[in-house]
Amino acid sequence: MSEDILINVTPQETRVAVMHSGVAQELHIERSASRGLVGNIYMGKVARVLPGMQSAFVEIGLERAAFLHVGDIWEERPQAQTNGDGARAAQKPIEKILAEGQPLLVQVIKDPIGTKGARLSTQVSIAGRTLVYLPKDSHIGISQRIEDEGERQMLLEKLKKMVPADEKGGFIIRTMAETATDSELLNDIQYLRKLWQDLRAKSLSAAAPSLLHQDLSLAQRVLRDFVSDDTGRVLIDSRENFLKLQGFARDYMQNVLARINHYTGERPLFDLYNVEAEIEKALARRVELKSGGYLIIDQTEAMTTIDVNTGGFVGVRNFDATIFKTNLEAAQVIARQLRLRNLGGIIILDFIDMENEEHRNAVLTEFNKALARDRTRMTVSSFTQLGLVEMTRKRTRESLAHVLCESCPTCGGRGEVKAARTVCYEILREILRESRQFSAREFRILAAQVVIDLFLEDESQSLAMLEDFIGKPVSMQAESSYSQEQYDIVLL
Numbered sequence: 001m002s003e004d005i006l007i008n009v010t011p012q013e014t015r016v017a018v019m020h021s022g023v024a025q026e027l028h029i030e031r032s033a034s035r036g037l038v039g040n041i042y043m044g045k046v047a048r049v050l051p052g053m054q055s056a057f058v059e060i061g062l063e064r065a066a067f068l069h070v071g072d073i074w075e076e077r078p079q080a081q082t083n084g085d086g087a088r089a090a091q092k093p094i095e096k097i098l099a100e101g102q103p104l105l106v107q108v109i110k111d112p113i114g115t116k117g118a119r120l121s122t123q124v125s126i127a128g129r130t131l132v133y134l135p136k137d138s139h140i141g142i143s144q145r146i147e148d149e150g151e152r153q154m155l156l157e158k159l160k161k162m163v164p165a166d167e168k169g170g171f172i173i174r175t176m177a178e179t180a181t182d183s184e185l186l187n188d189i190q191y192l193r194k195l196w197q198d199l200r201a202k203s204l205s206a207a208a209p210s211l212l213h214q215d216l217s218l219a220q221r222v223l224r225d226f227v228s229d230d231t232g233r234v235l236i237d238s239r240e241n242f243l244k245l246q247g248f249a250r251d252y253m254q255n256v257l258a259r260i261n262h263y264t265g266e267r268p269l270f271d272l273y274n275v276e277a278e279i280e281k282a283l284a285r286r287v288e289l290k291s292g293g294y295l296i297i298d299q300t301e302a303m304t305t306i307d308v309n310t311g312g313f314v315g316v317r318n319f320d321a322t323i324f325k326t327n328l329e330a331a332q333v334i335a336r337q338l339r340l341r342n343l344g345g346i347i348i349l350d351f352i353d354m355e356n357e358e359h360r361n362a363v364l365t366e367f368n369k370a371l372a373r374d375r376t377r378m379t380v381s382s383f384t385q386l387g388l389v390e391m392t393r394k395r396t397r398e399s400l401a402h403v404l405c406e407s408c409p410t411c412g413g414r415g416e417v418k419a420a421r422t423v424c425y426e427i428l429r430e431i432l433r434e435s436r437q438f439s440a441r442e443f444r445i446l447a448a449q450v451v452i453d454l455f456l457e458d459e460s461q462s463l464a465m466l467e468d469f470i471g472k473p474v475s476m477q478a479e480s481s482y483s484q485e486q487y488d489i490v491l492l
Helices: 149-162 175-179 182-205 218-226 239-252 254-259 275-282 319-341 357-371 400-404 420-437 449-456 460-470
Strands: 003-009 013-020 023-031 041-050 055-059 066-069 103-110 119-121 131-134 140-142 170-173 210-213 231-236 260-262 286-288 294-299 303-309 345-350 378-383 389-393 443-447 474-478 487-491
Touching: 003 218, 013 218, 013 275, 023 218, 023 275, 023 319, 023 400, 066 103, 131 182, 140 149, 149 170, 149 175, 149 182, 182 210, 182 239, 218 231, 218 239, 231 239, 231 254, 239 254, 239 260, 254 260, 275 319, 275 400, 294 319, 303 319, 319 357, 319 400, 357 378, 420 443, 420 449, 420 460, 420 487, 443 449, 449 460, 449 474, 460 474
Parallel strands: 003 231, 066 119, 140 170, 231 260, 303 345, 443 474
Antiparallel strands: 003 013, 013 023, 041 055, 041 103, 041 210, 055 066, 103 119, 131 170, 286 294, 294 303, 345 389, 378 389, 443 487
């Protein structure tokens, strides 16, 4: 089945949904106020060198200084000092490479996430449709996603003939090059060289910190990276951006031009294809399975855990068959949820325990098969002794929840609040503490209505006992603006 790509554009944000068989498989959102930084190239200034961590903080004009590790600093060295696959050899200590205040040309390789600043590299790479240009490295490589060895050798030989022997820069062949013509490859080479020459010229006169090059917009990156032979249509609901995409495709991707369509229907594009409902589901903690089972997805800064439960599914034969069928369905749904939610980092999957070794292998095979469509690099382990599957998924941008949501002001992101009774007992202890420190005529409790109601009913005796003990009256006042955990004690 072919894929359709839907692009919804407003002045505030651009949203992209990759549809497969009429169901959303990936969601990408880019907001004008917080556009992603990966791929941006800056003239930065070294703010601090940390020899103990072999890293440095670099000012590039953002709220937080960006992070540069010694392993991401490129230095030109003789071929003898590099290993066989072209990887860089061990480097000098960072304190002998960088100094505070030094200007430095850097590229963002990972967006700021949570409290962490952006991650940088001095090995600049500029992506085209079929190639990635490495202006500082003469290495010619090829994407690992091109698995056929004959195809790999053919593409490498073709590119080497197009690149002069004295070429200073190197290239990495992208998966899109498999179907590219010679002219498309040559156009990409010329475009990337020209872009780098312009960027270098700009860097000579730029003050640090300053932005030298910004990556393409989300809609343009979709054309460059997502559109393939399997793509049926690219629907965009903004005429202005439709014309821009047409111009972009006309310059760089002629074969994509016919697939770009302007959506003019009265019904919103994302409503028509049920994407809005999918976004709401992708923000929920619980995901229902068609069999009656369900997933519980908990995302924390350290890792994401996904728990599989049978729920109301009882099966038709026996309990083992019920568990097996639920886990098989869960494997497919989990793979889709990872893409939809853009979950990254360490992910722990807790499938329902299976005694049968063949069932475990079948579930793992189904899971890896469902992951094959994912564009993000991953590693998946076998079942551990505890029956868990451990995996990692490369985290290059914020998850969907981090883009669209923020921590609850009531619970502070914990996902739970103190019970009203717990707050009542805290208030009683606080009044007792203050009565020993201050001489007040009366104590007044300001709290949420649910806490005040508890003092008036179940805990009225506790409050009366406290009044007798401290010898002072205690009054109450409900505050509609207070959260359940919030309270104040006023001394009158």
